[in-house]
Amino acid sequence: MSDTEQNARYAVGIDLGTTHCVLSYVELGAEEGTPPEIVTIPQLTQPGAVEAQTQLPSFIYQPHDQELNSADLALPWSENPASLVGELARNLGSKTPMRLVSSAKSWLCNAGIDRHEAFLPLNSPEEVVKVSPLGASITFLEHLREAWNHRFPDAPLKDQEVILTVPASFDPGARELTAEAARVAGIQHLTLLEEPQAAVYSWLQTCGDDWRQQVTVGDIILVVDIGGGTTDLSLIAVSESDGNLVLDRIAVGEHILLGGDNMDLALAYRIKAKLAQEGKSLQPWQILGITHGCREAKEQLLADPTLDAVPVVVPSRGSKLIGGTLSTELTRSEVTETLIEGFFPLVDIDAHPAHQSRGALNQLGLPYAKDPAMSRHLAAFLSRQKGAADELLGPSEGSFIQPSAILLNGGVFKAPQLSERTLALINHWLNAAGAENARLLQGIDLDLAVARGAAYYGQVRQGQGVRIRGGTASAYYIGIESSMPAIPGIEAPLEALCIAPFGMEEGTEVALQDSEFGLVVGETVRFNFFASTTRRDDEAGSQLDYWEPEELDELPEIQTHLSTEGRKSGDVVPVRLVSRITEVGTLCLEAVTLDGSQRWQVELNVREA
Amino acid sequence: MSIEFSLIPVAFDALHLLLLVLALLLFVSLMRKPADVNAKPAEQPSAPVEPAATPSVLKDTTPESALQLLSLLQQDARFLDFVHEDLSSYSDADIGAAARVVHEGSKKTIAGYFTLSPIRTEEEESRLTLESGFDASQVRLTGNVVGSAPFTGTLVHRGWKATQVRLPQLAKGHDVRILAPAEVEL
Secondary structure, X not given: OHHHXXXXXXXXXXEEOOOEEEEEEEEOOOOOXXXXXXXXXXXXXEXXXXXXXXXXXXXXXXXXXXXXXXXXXXXXXXXXXXXXXXXXXXXXXXXXXXXXXXXXXXXXOOOOOOOOOOOEOOOOOOOOOOEOHHHHHHHHHHHHHHHHHHHOOOOOHHHOEXXXXXXXXXXXXXXXHHHHHHHHOXXXXXXXXXXXXXXXXXXXXXXXXXXXXXXXXXXXXXXXXXXXXXXXXXXXXXXXXXXXXXXXXXXXXXXXOOOHHHHHHHHHHHHHHHHHHOOOOOOHHHHHHHHHHXXXXXXXXXXXXXXXXXXXXXXXXXXXXXXXXXXXXXXXXXXXXXXXXXXXXXXXXXXXXXXXXXXHHHOOOOOOOOOOOHHHHHHHHHHHOOOOOHHHHOOOOOOOOXXXXXXXXXXHHHOHHHHHHHHHHHHHHHXXXXXXXXXXXXXXXXXXXXXXXXXXXXXXXXXXOOOEEOOOOOEEEEXXXXXXXXXXXXXXXXXXXXXXXXXXXXXXXXXXXXXXXXXXXXXXXXXXXXXXXXXXXXXXXXXXXXXXXXXXXXXXXXXXXXXXXXXXXXXXXXXXXXXXXXXXOOEEXXXXXXXXXXXXXXXXXXXXO | OOOOOXXXXXXXXXXXXXXXXXXXXXXXXXXXXXXXXXHHHHHOOOOOOOOOOOXXXXXXXXXXXXXXXXXHHHHHHOHHHHHOOOHHHOOHHHHHHHHHHHHHHHHHXXXXXXXXXXXXXXXXXXXXXXXXXXXXOOOOOOOOOOOOOOEEEEXXXXXOEXXXXXXXXXXXXXXXXXXXXXXXXX
C-alpha cells in the first residue's frame, strides 16, 4: 500500500465489457465530487487510419498473412502491434467471422471449458491463430494500458490505482482469471468492482450530496444493467447506522447471456421474414446490413412517438448503388411487438424462465439464455431474493422482494419506451402486491457510467463519499461424499460443506476448524464446487445433506496438488481449508497443515491436462 | 594565463569534446526546424481551424486530407458510387432508396469528423447591419455594393464555418490514393 500511496496519481476505472471497453480516471485527492474523465482510446478504424474513440469494441481479428498491409496496422505507440482489436477488428470480422474473436468475456465464466486454452475463434480452421478467453482479456487490457501510457507518459498505468469491473454474476474462478489477466497486462494495484455497483457509484457521484434526498431508509434499489450481450442484476438496500444512510449490496442475479444485440438481431430476422413473404430472399451479407439499418430505425422510432414507420435500406455490395439497393421499412407495430412485447412482456411475477439445466456443461458453446423475455428473468430474480433485505430492514411479506427505486444502465435504455416499460412492469408487480410504485433514479450516462463509477470508487476507497457494503454475494461450498455405508450400484450421496459464508468482506479470512482432510502427497485432489446466492445463514463449516435444486449452483471443479517436496509420495497430510477474500476482491482457498506451517493454494481454474 | 583560440587542439580533451558535441547538436537542430514547422498541422488534427487570413502568396494544399475525406465518404455514404451512377435510367423510387444511404452516411461522416456552425445566427431573409471592420472572409456582400460601412441588407444565407476538424490519423506507410479497396470474396 505504501508503494501505491507514493506513486499513484490517478484512480483509473476500466469497464472491460463483453462488447465494449471504456477507460475513465479521476485524480486521487481531487475535490470530492470531481466528475471522472473519459480517456479516448486510439484504435484502427480502417486499415491505416487511427481514431480515438470513447469505446473500444471488445473484438480481436486474426488477419491472414496477406490480408492487410503491415504498414496499415500501426498504432500511435507501436508500428507493429501484436494484435488487431477495436473498431477495425469488428468491421473486418463482420465480413470474415471465422477470424473474429467476440464475446470472449462470456467464455471467461463458462463452466466446463479450460479458460487458459487457446480455442477462440471457435470452430475456425487450424491455420487461424487461436487465443484463450484469458488471453483475449489480456489483449484488451494491454491495448487500454498502451492507450493510457500514451496519454499519460509520466504516470504509467502500472503505478496507478486501477479499478476493474466484473459482472456481479462472475463466479470466483472468473474473477480470479480477470485478476490474472490484469496482472499479466502489468496492472499492479488492482481492485475488482461489480458492474451494477459501479453504475450506482456513478449515480452517487452525479448526484453529489443530493443522493440523500433521493433515497431514504428502507429503500431497496434494483439495478438493471443490460449490456450488448449480457444482463446483470443487483439489489442495494438503504439502511441507517449512527444517523448516516448506509448502502448494502444485498443480492446479485445469475449470469444471463441476453442483451441489446439480441434485440437488434430479433428485428433483423423479423424484417428478413417480411421480405421473404414478398418473395425477396436475403443473402447472408445482407442480414448484416439489415441489422445495422434496423438498429438506427429502431432508435428513431423509439425516440419519436409521432413516427409510424422508418425506411430501412440495405446498400448493394458492388459499385452499382442504385437498383441493387434493397429498401423496406420498419413499422412501429413491428418494433413494439418484437422489442417491447418480445423482450419486456407484461407478465405476472410468478412467470419465470424455464430453469436452464447444467446439462449444457459439456456442450461446447456459450449458454445463451433460452428465454428472450427479460421480464421473466427479472421476475425470477426478485422472487428468488424475496428475503434478501430482511436482516437489514426487518421482515417482509409477499412472494418477491419489492424494490422502491430502480437504476437502469446500458445503451438499450436510451430508448425511453424501454425504460418506461421496465418501470411499468415492476410497478405492475408492486401494485398487484399492494405496494407503492417504484421510482426511476436518473442522471447517469448509459454507456460510460460503469467506467466512471469505477474511477469514482477509487476516490471512495481513499475515504471520500459513501461506500457500498456487501462482501461476497454468494456462499461457497465444496462437495464431499457422505460417510454412509457403501451400497453397491449407488453412488454415495454428496454433501455440501460451506467453506465461505455469504457476505465475506475483502481482506477477511475464515478457517474450517472442525473439518480435516487427508491430502495425498503427489496426487491431485479435485472437489465439486458450489455457490448459493440465497443461503445467507450458513456458516463456514456448516454441512448440508439436503438442499433445493435451485439453491445451489454447481461451478467448475476446483483442485489442489501437494508437491512431493520434502515428503514421500503417497503420504497422507492432514489439512484444514482456509478461505480468504483478497484485497483485490478474489476468493482464495488454501489447504493449511494443522499446525499452520505450510499452505497450498486450491486452484479455482482447473487446467485440463 | 592567455588562451590562443586560433590554435588547433593537439589532443581532444573532455572540454573540446563537449564543445564539438554542442556544435553538432546546434547544427542538427537548425537543420530540423523547418521540417518541424511543416509537420505541426498534421500532428494536431483536432486544433480549431482559424479563419485563414488573405494569403499574401499562394500555397499548395496537400491532397492527403482531401483523399482521406473522399475515402470516408465512400465508406460510410457510398458517395463515389452514387456520383458515378447514370441517374437517367432509374426511377425516382430507386434513386430515393440510394439517396437515403448517401444522406444518412454523409451526415454521420460530417458530424463525426467536423464540428460545423453557421456564421450568422440571425434568421435568413431578415435585415441586419454590418458595422465597419467586419470580416470580409466571413460575410460576402452582393447586389448594390456601394458606399461605406455600416451596411444594411438582407441575410440570404447564414454561411457555414468549421470550428473543429478531427480526421483520423494516418499510418505513415498508408496509401491515401486507395479510396476504397476492391473486395474479393473467397
